[in-house]
Amino acid sequence: MSVTAARGFRAAGIAAGIKQNGSPDLALVVNDGPGDAAAGVFTANRVQAAPVQWSRRILADGTARAVVLNSGGANACTGPQGLADTRATAEKAAGRLGLDPGQVAVCSTGLIGVLLPMDRLLPGVDAAAGRLSQDGGEDAARAVMTTDTVHKTAAVSQDGWTVGGMAKGAGMLAPGLATMLVVLTTDADVDARALEGALRAATRVTFDRVDSDGCMSTNDTVLLLASGAAGVTPAYAEFAEAVRAVCADLARQLVSDAEGASKEIRVEVVGAASEDDAVEVGRSVARNNLLKCAVHGEDPNWGRVLSAVGTTSAAFAPDRLSVAVNDVWVCKDGSVGEDRALVDMTGREVRITVDLAEGADHAVVWTNDLTADYVHENSEYSS
Amino acid sequence: MSVTAARGFRAAGIAAGIKQNGSPDLALVVNDGPGDAAAGVFTANRVQAAPVQWSRRILADGTARAVVLNSGGANACTGPQGLADTRATAEKAAGRLGLDPGQVAVCSTGLIGVLLPMDRLLPGVDAAAGRLSQDGGEDAARAVMTTDTVHKTAAVSQDGWTVGGMAKGAGMLAPGLATMLVVLTTDADVDARALEGALRAATRVTFDRVDSDGCMSTNDTVLLLASGAAGVTPAYAEFAEAVRAVCADLARQLVSDAEGASKEIRVEVVGAASEDDAVEVGRSVARNNLLKCAVHGEDPNWGRVLSAVGTTSAAFAPDRLSVAVNDVWVCKDGSVGEDRALVDMTGREVRITVDLAEGADHAVVWTNDLTADYVHENSEYSS
Numbered sequence: 001m002s003v004t005a006a007r008g009f010r011a012a013g014i015a016a017g018i019k020q021n022g023s024p025d026l027a028l029v030v031n032d033g034p035g036d037a038a039a040g041v042f043t044a045n046r047v048q049a050a051p052v053q054w055s056r057r058i059l060a061d062g063t064a065r066a067v068v069l070n071s072g073g074a075n076a077c078t079g080p081q082g083l084a085d086t087r088a089t090a091e092k093a094a095g096r097l098g099l100d101p102g103q104v105a106v107c108s109t110g111l112i113g114v115l116l117p118m119d120r121l122l123p124g125v126d127a128a129a130g131r132l133s134q135d136g137g138e139d140a141a142r143a144v145m146t147t148d149t150v151h152k153t154a155a156v157s158q159d160g161w162t163v164g165g166m167a168k169g170a171g172m173l174a175p176g177l178a179t180m181l182v183v184l185t186t187d188a189d190v191d192a193r194a195l196e197g198a199l200r201a202a203t204r205v206t207f208d209r210v211d212s213d214g215c216m217s218t219n220d221t222v223l224l225l226a227s228g229a230a231g232v233t234p235a236y237a238e239f240a241e242a243v244r245a246v247c248a249d250l251a252r253q254l255v256s257d258a259e260g261a262s263k264e265i266r267v268e269v270v271g272a273a274s275e276d277d278a279v280e281v282g283r284s285v286a287r288n289n290l291l292k293c294a295v296h297g298e299d300p301n302w303g304r305v306l307s308a309v310g311t312t313s314a315a316f317a318p319d320r321l322s323v324a325v326n327d328v329w330v331c332k333d334g335s336v337g338e339d340r341a342l343v344d345m346t347g348r349e350v351r352i353t354v355d356l357a358e359g360a361d362h363a364v365v366w367t368n369d370l371t372a373d374y375v376h377e378n379s380e381y382s383s
Numbered sequence: 384m385s386v387t388a389a390r391g392f393r394a395a396g397i398a399a400g401i402k403q404n405g406s407p408d409l410a411l412v413v414n415d416g417p418g419d420a421a422a423g424v425f426t427a428n429r430v431q432a433a434p435v436q437w438s439r440r441i442l443a444d445g446t447a448r449a450v451v452l453n454s455g456g457a458n459a460c461t462g463p464q465g466l467a468d469t470r471a472t473a474e475k476a477a478g479r480l481g482l483d484p485g486q487v488a489v490c491s492t493g494l495i496g497v498l499l500p501m502d503r504l505l506p507g508v509d510a511a512a513g514r515l516s517q518d519g520g521e522d523a524a525r526a527v528m529t530t531d532t533v534h535k536t537a538a539v540s541q542d543g544w545t546v547g548g549m550a551k552g553a554g555m556l557a558p559g560l561a562t563m564l565v566v567l568t569t570d571a572d573v574d575a576r577a578l579e580g581a582l583r584a585a586t587r588v589t590f591d592r593v594d595s596d597g598c599m600s601t602n603d604t605v606l607l608l609a610s611g612a613a614g615v616t617p618a619y620a621e622f623a624e625a626v627r628a629v630c631a632d633l634a635r636q637l638v639s640d641a642e643g644a645s646k647e648i649r650v651e652v653v654g655a656a657s658e659d660d661a662v663e664v665g666r667s668v669a670r671n672n673l674l675k676c677a678v679h680g681e682d683p684n685w686g687r688v689l690s691a692v693g694t695t696s697a698a699f700a701p702d703r704l705s706v707a708v709n710d711v712w713v714c715k716d717g718s719v720g721e722d723r724a725l726v727d728m729t730g731r732e733v734r735i736t737v738d739l740a741e742g743a744d745h746a747v748v749w750t751n752d753l754t755a756d757y758v759h760e761n762s763e764y765s766s
Contacts, residue, residue, distance in 0.1 A: 077689050302495075335496075
């Protein structure tokens with residue numbers, strides 16, 4: 001599991017003192033090669049944290065040898081000093097590992113608008129480098145947690161090669177991407193172009209379709225590093241499917257651990273004229289606060305689904321819309337359907353199906369219920 | 384105050400038994416003329432309740448003589464029976480008042496997807512007609528309340544003419560319009576075209592800039608009826624300003640009474656390249672659940688403002704954005720500004736100012752904090 005499931009990778013996770021509570025807060029992932037191909041996908045937010053700006057730039061040549069990740073501070077909206085701090089972090093790791101700074105990606109997560117405590121972070125990079133191990137993947141996954149309650153790892157192995165990864169993310173989850181840091185590794189021998197293709201295809205249908213609270217981060221980063229240590233080059237389709245499976249597994253774990261959530265809501269839109277329509281409708285439903293409250297209350301309030309569908313530009317006729325909650329079609333043809341008393345919403349997973357009755361396309365978007373715990377957690381996060 | 388402040392109008396509000404708890408639930412507003420000019424603005428939601436479809440149609444000729452409003456059921460997503468029920472309501476009122484059904488607008492509010500109890504509603508129309516009075520405006524305003532905790536009325540008088548009105552709305556408040564029913568009346572002698580112009584101009588900068596929870600209703604309706612009883616035709620600009628003032632007053636009352644809210648948040652965007660940019664940014668900030676939680680916790684978490692700005696298409700450079708909370712510029716030029724400890728958020732009103740540093744346009748959008756009470760109220764609404 002995790003980023004050390006694939007051969008050719010070492011990792012570490014330590015407590016550098018960035019977080020005031022002494023929890024692990026600094027992770028290091030190193031690709032020992034022989035290959036150094038890499039790809040990255042970053043937040044679509046126009047306000048981008050310093051580490052996102054840095055990592056995007058150093059990934060431009062399709063290579064990377066190491067990733068430094070810290071929790072306890074996002075280093076976003078921190079101006080020129082923030083950029084200098086990210087660069088110093090990469091330089092510190094590069095010096096310690098015998099690399100060029102341009103081979104070291106950086107990821108940060110935590111509160112926006114606060115400078116990182118570099119007097120603790122830089123010695124932390126040293127300490128993490130001294131603890132690098134082929135079994136360090138779990139420690140690394142623990143060191144990137146913020147409001148996560150569990151660490152998230154996944155791996156798929158087949159035919160002598162592996163794709164593994166770790167993720168963090170519990171709040172500010174929204175498309176483009178769900179707010180998260182994700183590092184994926186593989187020992188397959190895959191070039192940068194194939195890595196990029198597989199990664200973009202995978203994130204589009206996994207992390208990009210998680211919308212926990214509609215809030216888009218300044219720090220989202222998903223990296224994929226290939227060591228080539230397995231000496232195998234899989235068929236592209238097989239490799240892309242493995243990357244998708246690992247991303248789907250991690251995305252599902254993000255939904256399961258979203259801040260304050262008591263329900264996981266699977267919104268499936270069927271009968272759409274296009275996949276774009278299906279995604280637009282799915283997101284609109286997934287972002288509807290009133291519906292998210294209703295699901296929390298185990299109330300199959302399908303009127304809130306229809307009112308959300310009605311705000312989209314998707315092709316549909318109001319009198320042909322149907323909605324099922326946990327497979328009971330409580331709304332048929334835009335009006336009252338089966339008895340809502342038949343719906344059992346006591347389980348943790350709730351399935352909402354919207355049939356647009358326009359075509360054959362479909363999509364699934366995941367979200368969570370809106371709870372008093374979410375409010376409490378996010379009322380107290382920075383103070 | 385209310386819809387009977389202007390001469391030529393009578394109103395009533397009664398308990399017809401539509402609500403199970405015996406609260407007032409049926410209002411009637413009648414224009415005794417001599418004029419019958421009227422205008423309406425309706426929800427932009429593509430899923431529209433039966434009364435919205437009906438009222439839109441009967442307003443097309445620029446006239447209306449009466450409005451029947453009920454709480455206790457939205458008559459939305461109720462199919463052909465729902466439309467038949469709305470028509471029967473208009474016919475009942477028309478018969479009792481000696482009007483044509485095409486002169487009677489209908490508004491409904493409450494749970495979506497449930498047929499109205501016509502066996503109680505139609506006798507209620509009779510009863511309300513029997514109670515019509517020139518002092519009935521307050522009773523009418525009480526009868527349209529749903530989760531409102533107070534009834535909302537407003538009026539402006541000058542130079543012998545008056546614009547008055549009532550509103551209901553506490554949840555599902557979002558642009559296009561804020562979810563609400565509003566009836567405005569005037570005794571000024573104004574033709575339908577001027578009514579329409581004044582009403583559209585007013586709602587655009589008032590109700591359309593209230594975004595309590597980002598959820599758009601199926602039932603939003605704002606009606607303006609003119610009796611001409613004052614025998615005065617004001618200058619258009621004066622009249623439009625009076626309509627805007629009454630709408631602004633009512634919109635402010637909606638924000639004050641939003642479900643579960645403990646704070647009223649005034650988001651002002653300045654330095655915008657265009658008014659559209661200012662409104663887009665204001666809405667994005669106003670809809671950010673994480674920010675709304677932070678305000679609830681009295682936490683000047685400006686990073687959440689910047690992350691919301693970053694999701695818009697407005698003209699701005701990330702390193703020139705500035706944000707003030709209650710006039711303390713906690714973010715300057717995209718980075719850390721004045722000490723956040725200087726911000727006092729203990730009052731009920733919180734002012735967030737975003738300076739895009741691109742131009743001279745500006746806009747204000749109002750919202751509320753997100754609270755555990757909002758979650759509780761909306762988890763239990765229909766069950």
